[in-house]
Each structure stands twice: as C-alpha cells, then as structure tokens.
Amino acid sequence: MIAASLNSALGRAGLMLMLGASVFGVLAVLYGVRKGDTKLLRQSPRYAWLALAGIVLSVVMMQRALITRDFSMAYIQQVGSPDTPALYNVAAMWSALEGSILLWALVLAGFTAAVAWRFRKRTDDVLVGWALIVMFVITAFFALLSFGPADPFGNGVAGFDPSQARGPNPLLQNHILVLFHPPILYLGFVGFTVPFAFAIAALVTGRLGEGWLLETRRWALFSWAFLTIGILLGGWWSYEVLGWGGVWAWDPVENASLLPWLTGTAYIHSVLVQERRGMLRVWNLSLLVATFALTILGTFLTRSGVIESVHAFGDGPVGAWFLAFFGLIVAVSLGLIAWRGDRLRSPGSIDSPLSREGAFLANNVLFTVFAFVVLLGTLFPLLVEVLDDRRTIVGAPYFDRLSMPIGLMLLFLMAIAPVLPWRKASTELLRDRLFWPAWAGAGALVVSVAVGATGWAPLVAFALGGFASGAAVRQIALASRRQGWRGFVGRANGGMVVHIGVIMIAVALASSNSFTHATRLQLEQNVVQEWAGHTFELTSLTENTSQAGQSALEARVVLDGGKTIVPAITTYLNIGFDVPTPGVRTGLTNDVYLTLEQGSQPGDTSVSIQVFVRPMILWLWIGGLVMAIGTLLAAFPGKKRRRATDPVSAPIATGNADVQRHDGEPEPVEASA
Numbered sequence: 001m002i003a004a005s006l007n008s009a010l011g012r013a014g015l016m017l018m019l020g021a022s023v024f025g026v027l028a029v030l031y032g033v034r035k036g037d038t039k040l041l042r043q044s045p046r047y048a049w050l051a052l053a054g055i056v057l058s059v060v061m062m063q064r065a066l067i068t069r070d071f072s073m074a075y076i077q078q079v080g081s082p083d084t085p086a087l088y089n090v091a092a093m094w095s096a097l098e099g100s101i102l103l104w105a106l107v108l109a110g111f112t113a114a115v116a117w118r119f120r121k122r123t124d125d126v127l128v129g130w131a132l133i134v135m136f137v138i139t140a141f142f143a144l145l146s147f148g149p150a151d152p153f154g155n156g157v158a159g160f161d162p163s164q165a166r167g168p169n170p171l172l173q174n175h176i177l178v179l180f181h182p183p184i185l186y187l188g189f190v191g192f193t194v195p196f197a198f199a200i201a202a203l204v205t206g207r208l209g210e211g212w213l214l215e216t217r218r219w220a221l222f223s224w225a226f227l228t229i230g231i232l233l234g235g236w237w238s239y240e241v242l243g244w245g246g247v248w249a250w251d252p253v254e255n256a257s258l259l260p261w262l263t264g265t266a267y268i269h270s271v272l273v274q275e276r277r278g279m280l281r282v283w284n285l286s287l288l289v290a291t292f293a294l295t296i297l298g299t300f301l302t303r304s305g306v307i308e309s310v311h312a313f314g315d316g317p318v319g320a321w322f323l324a325f326f327g328l329i330v331a332v333s334l335g336l337i338a339w340r341g342d343r344l345r346s347p348g349s350i351d352s353p354l355s356r357e358g359a360f361l362a363n364n365v366l367f368t369v370f371a372f373v374v375l376l377g378t379l380f381p382l383l384v385e386v387l388d389d390r391r392t393i394v395g396a397p398y399f400d401r402l403s404m405p406i407g408l409m410l411l412f413l414m415a416i417a418p419v420l421p422w423r424k425a426s427t428e429l430l431r432d433r434l435f436w437p438a439w440a441g442a443g444a445l446v447v448s449v450a451v452g453a454t455g456w457a458p459l460v461a462f463a464l465g466g467f468a469s470g471a472a473v474r475q476i477a478l479a480s481r482r483q484g485w486r487g488f489v490g491r492a493n494g495g496m497v498v499h500i501g502v503i504m505i506a507v508a509l510a511s512s513n514s515f516t517h518a519t520r521l522q523l524e525q526n527v528v529q530e531w532a533g534h535t536f537e538l539t540s541l542t543e544n545t546s547q548a549g550q551s552a553l554e555a556r557v558v559l560d561g562g563k564t565i566v567p568a569i570t571t572y573l574n575i576g577f578d579v580p581t582p583g584v585r586t587g588l589t590n591d592v593y594l595t596l597e598q599g600s601q602p603g604d605t606s607v608s609i610q611v612f613v614r615p616m617i618l619w620l621w622i623g624g625l626v627m628a629i630g631t632l633l634a635a636f637p638g639k640k641r642r643r644a645t646d647p648v649s650a651p652i653a654t655g656n657a658d659v660q661r662h663d664g665e666p667e668p669v670e671a672s673a
Helices: 002-035 038-042 044-067 074-079 086-094 097-118 126-147 181-191 193-205 211-241 252-277 281-303 319-339 356-388 396-419 427-433 435-450 456-488 491-515 618-635 656-663
Strands: 517-524 528-531 534-545 550-559 568-572 577-581 583-586 590-596 606-615
Touching (some): 038 044, 044 097, 086 181, 097 281, 181 193, 193 211, 252 281, 252 356, 281 319, 356 396, 396 491, 427 435, 435 456
Antiparallel strands (some): 517 606, 528 534, 550 568, 568 577, 583 590, 590 606
C-alpha cells in the first residue's frame, strides 16, 4: 500500500504543480505586461518548465501505476488488468477519459514550454507575453480538469479483486497502432494552440500585420501535418481492427477530427494571401479561432458521452466544462475581432477571380462549406434529441452525397491554382500553362475507361486527379530545372508534393468506394471456391488460447493457391467480448479482405467468410507518406524571392506604405502555395 499511495500522491502533486505554475504564469506575465516589468517577463519561461515538470511527474506515476497494477487507484481498476500485454498496458493510459485528458495536458504543457524556449530571448515583447498568457490559461484549464472532475489518481473501491479487472477496451488492445494514433492526433489538435495564442495576442496588442503569421507558420504547418497523419492512422486502425472492410465511416468521432483539419487546411492556404498581399486578415483570424474551437468541441463530443461511437470514451463528468470553455473561446475571440474591426481592413483587394488570391479565396469557401456540412451532419442528431426528445441518425449517404461535389471542385482548384499568377491571369497565359496538365487529365480518363472504370463521379475524379497531378508535376519540374534539387524544397514546391499525396488519396478513395466487391462465402474444408477472379480454400479452423486471457478462433484460408490468410474472432475471456480480426492480403492494385462470421466452432469443416475486394487501398497509405514528406519539404526555406515580413515584435503599418510593400513586389516565376 505504500507504493500504491506513492503513485497517487506524487501524481496529484504533479497536477498541483502544473496547475499552480500555470496560474502563477498567467498572473506574473500579465503583471509584467501591464507594468512593463521586463525582469518579470524574462522569468516567464520558468513557469512553463515547472508546468511541464509537473505533468511529466504525473504521467510517470500513472505509467508506474499501470505497470505495477496499482489497483488501489480507481483508474487502474477501470483500465488495468493482470492479463493486459505490456505493450497495450502503456497505451491503456489514454484508453479512457481521465488518461486521455492527462495525455492532452502533457502535450499542451510540452508546446507551452517549447514556445517559451523558442522565444526566450524576446520574452519582454508584449506580443510574446500575451501569447504565453493565452497558453497558460489553456494549460491551467486542462490541469484543473485533471485535478478535479477528470481526476486519474482517485482512490478505487476498497477490497477490489484484481481478477475482476477487465482491462482497456478490447478494440484498443489488439493492434499496435493504438500506441501511435492517439498521441500523434493529439499533437495535431494541441499544436494549433500556438498560432491561436499568437492570433489572440495580435488582437489584444493591435499588432495586426503579417509578422505574427511568419513566426507561427511552421507551428501551424507541423500541427496540420500531425493531424493529417493522425487521421490517416485512424483510418488504417479502423481498416485493420473493426472488420468492416472500410477506412472511413463518417462516425461522429471521426468527424470531430476532420472538422479542425478542414478549417486548418483552409488556413494553411489562406495565410499565403495575407503574407503576400496583406488581405484576408479577418478571414485568417476566424479560421484559426474556428480550428482551435473545433478541437475543443470535438473533445466535448468524444468525452461527454453525448454520442455513441466505437471511438468515444463514454459518459464523463467533463462535458459541461468543455462546452463552457468552447463558448468562452468563441465569445472572447469574436469580441476581439469585432473590437479590432477597423484595423483589420485589408490594404489590398482581389483584382480578378482568375488570380492566385482568387483561387485561394474559392478554396477557403469550399473548405468552409465542407466543414459546415460535416458539422451539421454530426450535430443534427444531438439537436433533434434536445429539441424534440427523439433520436435520429445522419448516415453515410448524407455525407457522401454532399462531400463528393465539394471534393471534385477542390481537385479542380488544385489543378488551376498552381498555374495562376498573383493579381490577374490572361487567357493566353492559362492556355500555355494548362496545356500539359490538361493532357495529363485526358490521359488519366482514357486509362480509367480502358481498365473498366464506369460511373460519372469516379471518372470525373480520375480525370481531375490527372489534371491536378499534371499541374503539380509541371510546377516541380520547372522549379527543379531552375534550382536543381532545391526545386523540391520550400513552401511552394513542398506544397506541390503534398498536393500529389492528396491526389493519391482522393483517387484511391474514389476507386475503393466505387468499385469494391463484397460477398459472403460458405467455405468447405479442402474445397476450392472461386469468386471475382480469386480462389479460396479453407484448410483448418482452430482455437488458440494465449496467456493474456484471449482465445482466438482462427480460419486458415489459402488465397489464389498461394498465401494463407488467417481471419479470426478473438474472445477476451475476462470480459466475454468478441473482436473480429480480419485477414488481409495487400497489393498494389487491390486488397483481398476476409472476416470470419460468428457462429463457427473449433473443428468445423465449414465456415462463413465475408470477402471484400477493395482496389487501391495501399495508395491511401502511400499518399499519406507523400503528404508527410511534402510537409517536411515545405517547412524548409526555399529560394528567397522577396523580402520577409517584419519580425513579430515590430508593429506592422496598415497605410499606403504597407500596400506598396506587398503590391509593389515583382511577380516570382510561377511560385505557388
């Protein structure tokens, strides 16, 4: 019991240190900013490091409690088990509400400390000071949650029998991706706190030019990259674990991660217009506020118990807290934007819709509409239940029907935007620059028809994918011819690599969603069956019991006379919960995906197998890898074509001089976002 009390006591002490350091950080920096006390401002990073030290101590104690099976703690009684494998015992920390909040607090404190270290030589800058204040406030909120309503170190039921411990959700302990998907997703969610904090600081201080954008560009870019990778890993986990043969089901929790990605993607593009032309200032601030607010709203949806989902953490006491915090964020942010309305007027304007800035504006509108469609479909059942006291469901057909035209229009813009110049494009210029991309689109269409593709929607998607990839490849080829290997580096060229990854994913989704074949086969042992050009032969049906309290009923199926695929049903004996484990043969052109139907018994000579043949699934994951590589390339500075904006510590003029600085620059040769 001494060791048990030590885990709980030190864990709570760490949370108290984090909460105290965050609160004192807010007060100290606020006092230093108001009084101009530079000495006090220079000490502000200490509070960030103290907060980080506190949450690290708490996480270490939680991991120690999980490893040592400290069943005196309520959280360990909930997610711990002597039968849980060591690998998933570590991941059990974020398998339920309290531990997931603890992980969020750890990532947030890490970002706060990173910002304090990055700007350690400019802590006397009031803009940096206000950004730290915002981050300390958010850190204090999550510390308060962990110290209060979502306390992971509370005492458990006295006399608890460890043999009754159920362990984490079985869906969260049968695939290694559970170790990576949540932490990487949280890095994306929480990372957007940094540009949000600087946006609020810019509004408070009145420094509304483009300097703060330059300082936070990479923070936003890497946060977007982590969020992208996290979403793709979630799709991979769903494909490998849930046994339904798909990667995206428009589940409310999936939508909760997609929403900030949509607004964050719009911001990543839109910010280029402000940096270049000084335009869209209100729009960019609104997108940042929306992105951060949607991460909080998504946290409310997944942790309040208001929705039913395989991803949700069930009922929890923190729903009202997150909803109130979401309302506070929106109210304060919109109030500051309204207060600074006159100073947010753009010095420039869009000269023509056929221009780079015009394409970015159209891109923003489409992403915003997409986000609204997803948000409406996600929240509508909740609104109906609250207002009309009845349950309704918004299914995949709603999302598919409305998202498809938006996705096609975004592909079209991806083809057009890279060739457009700033200000205005002539028809002759567009004709010359779009010649080869148009031929690439036509070639993609011909190839699609030749291999048997049908249906207007997938054919249009394939043609636009070829069109957009032709534009991206043309841009990279021109840059490489001028700059050599540096043609792949920099925001413009790295962005084109990201576009190629996005096109791969779009084409793969269009193909897999449109041309998947599925059937149910009744396989007899040692009898070969043929379907959809493949052969299937059941060789055995056996049951294997592991020391981890799991029993797996495994069917061995020889596919096409070669590789043996093993779909299974895993039963978690201490819970009595069955989890289907699919067997998958992955190929460049298609995946053959098998799941074992319920009802079979060991020794049966006949089993029912669900079979999916899904084309181009592998290209989803390849496209995600290409996007990650492109993001890294975009983060490094390319060839410098123009003078950077003023540093974050200097106010930006909004008069005619600012207009001339942005509008008077020479047009770079086909530079693009």
